[in-house]
Amino acid sequence: MERFWKISLLLLSGYLLAVMLMNPEVCMNAASSALLLCFETVIPALFPFFVCSHLLIDLGAAGLLSRYLSPLMRPLFGIPGSGALAVVLGLVSGYPVGAECIVGLYTSGNCSRSEAERMLTFCNNSGPLFVMGAVGVGMLGAREIGGLLYLIHAISALLTGMLFRRYGKETTLQSLALPAGKPLPNPIFAFGTAVADGVTAILKVCGFVVLFAVVTSALPQDSAPLYALLEITGGIARMVEMGSFGQGLLPMVSFFLACSGVSVLMQAAAIVLPAGLSLKPYLLGKLTQGCLACGLTALALQFVPISTPSFAGEVGVFLPNGFALLCYAGMMLLWSLCFLAAFCFALWLYDHHK
Numbered sequence: 363m364e365r366f367w368k369i370s371l372l373l374l375s376g377y378l379l380a381v382m383l384m385n386p387e388v389c390m391n392a393a394s395s396a397l398l399l400c401f402e403t404v405i406p407a408l409f410p411f412f413v414c415s416h417l418l419i420d421l422g423a424a425g426l427l428s429r430y431l432s433p434l435m436r437p438l439f440g441i442p443g444s445g446a447l448a449v450v451l452g453l454v455s456g457y458p459v460g461a462e463c464i465v466g467l468y469t470s471g472n473c474s475r476s477e478a479e480r481m482l483t484f485c486n487n488s489g490p491l492f493v494m495g496a497v498g499v500g501m502l503g504a505r506e507i508g509g510l511l512y513l514i515h516a517i518s519a520l521l522t523g524m525l526f527r528r529y530g531k532e533t534t535l536q537s538l539a540l541p542a543g544k545p546l547p548n549p550i551f552a553f554g555t556a557v558a559d560g561v562t563a564i565l566k567v568c569g570f571v572v573l574f575a576v577v578t579s580a581l582p583q584d585s586a587p588l589y590a591l592l593e594i595t596g597g598i599a600r601m602v603e604m605g606s607f608g609q610g611l612l613p614m615v616s617f618f619l620a621c622s623g624v625s626v627l628m629q630a631a632a633i634v635l636p637a638g639l640s641l642k643p644y645l646l647g648k649l650t651q652g653c654l655a656c657g658l659t660a661l662a663l664q665f666v667p668i669s670t671p672s673f674a675g676e677v678g679v680f681l682p683n684g685f686a687l688l689c690y691a692g693m694m695l696l697w698s699l700c701f702l703a704a705f706c707f708a709l710w711l712y713d714h715h716k
Contacts, residue, residue, distance in 0.1 A: 374577070381580040389576045396575030400568040411455040412563045415463040416556035418447055419470050440480050440527035444472040448485040449523075453516055456489025457622060461630040461644075462563050465637045476530035478639055483647025484523035486630055488515055488594075488619050496595065497615065501602045510666060511616055511659070518620055518654040522647050529643060566632045574625040587614075594623040616659040621652035 382389045431443030439445065444467055452460025464485055468478040490512050498508010574593045581589055586604050590597025598615055605611065627648075631641055 378577065378580065382576070385580070388579050392575045392579035393572050396572040397568075399575075400571055404568060404571060405564055408456060408459060408567060409560055409564050411451060411459040412462055412560035413556045415447070415451055415459060416466055416559050417552060419463070419466045419472065420552040420556060438527065439484070439523040440529070441477045441523075442473050445477065445481050445485070448481050452485035452487050453519065454489060456487070456492055457626045458486055458563075458567060458629045458633060460486035461633045465633055465639070468639065469637055475639065479643040480523070480526055480529050482630075482634065482639065482641075482644040483526040483529065484519045484651065486622075486626075486644070487519050488512075488622070492595075493619060497598060497619070501599050502612075502615075507612065510662060511612070511619065514616055514655055514658045514662060515619055518651045518658055521654055522651040525650060526643065526647060529646075563633065567629050570625055570629045570632070574628075590618045590623065591621075592623055593625040594618050594621075597623065610660075612663060613656045613659040617652045617656035620655040621648050 427443045427446050429443060431446045433443075435441050435443050435445050435449075439449075448460055448463040448467060451463050461482065464473075464478050464481045467473045467481075468475065473481070493512040493515055494505065494508035497511060498505050502508065575596075578589055578593050578596055581592075586597060586600040588597075589600050598618060601611065601615065601618075627641075627644070630644060634641060634644065
């Protein structure tokens with residue numbers, strides 16, 4: 363497998379070098395657009411979630427969730443209660459926050475390796491902003507379709523988690539967990555560490571966004587499915603513009619949203635592999651989720667009265683400005699934290715009054 367990846371990367375590098383030498387202007391324009399996308403969209407949308415996930419883990423929220431939610435998480439997904447943090451953030455934030463949260467749980471000793479790899483199968487997903495905003499409104503021109511696609515995306519992710527709940531051999535927790543009685547890190551220190559780790563993670567993500575923007579700019583104009591396989595944003599936009607797959611367009615859009623593409627895979631790999639986790643469960647989970655999402659979308663279209671929009675002509679991509687994205691990210695974070703806090707408080711009351 364290592365030999366395969368080495369040869370593949372060598373061929374890709376050679377191809378990119380040749381394309382950049384022959385079409386430098388196209389590649390430079392693609393890289394410039396990708397950098398602008400990072401500053402206006404990617405960083406405001408993802409960076410707050412990176413910081414929040416690290417803070418929640420470092421300040422003990424994962425341990426509290428593990429205590430109260432294990433009776434729910436273990437039968438459903440075969441993961442500890444602390445995995446609820448990755449499930450929620452993975453569904454409301456977008457790629458690759460779920461993977462970053464899983465690695466944080468694993469390296470802090472809140473889950474075992476097998477549990478972390480189970481979470482990798484279903485906790486790294488597209489966020490509602492991208493599915494409902496960029497895809498639904500911007501590309502397909504219908505908010506209802508975006509809502510349906512996101513609902514199916516979330517359901518297929520949870521079903522994938524249930525299917526993989528017995529994946530892998532059980533292992534013991536790492537020795538990195540805080541011993542009983544040891545105080546939690548100083549909140550100020552934890553905040554600084556979370557920001558630093560968030561900066562490192564967002565730089566990796568932006569690097570892959572720019573690189574794959576150059577890669578996809580070198581593809582032939584009629585290769586929409588290959589484009590979507592490499593990078594879902596531009597690939598789905600091109601599929602919609604060209605009317606690829608005819609009446610099967612929406613199921614295929616749902617499939618690519620769930621599979622995430624090679625760009626997201628590389629982003630996840632840059633986060634997961636240094637922690638010593640395997641990418642195999644991630645790949646198996648994404649393929650399973652893609653098939654489930656495609657089938658559920660085709661089934662839903664038989665019962666949900668949504669008319670397929672006309673795909674003729676050029677389709678613009680809806681990308682809110684940075685301030686709107688920051689407000690949305692803050693709102694989703696606040697909603698997630700309030701939900702988790704209320705749930706944990708209710709369990710705490712039940713535990714102390716029964």
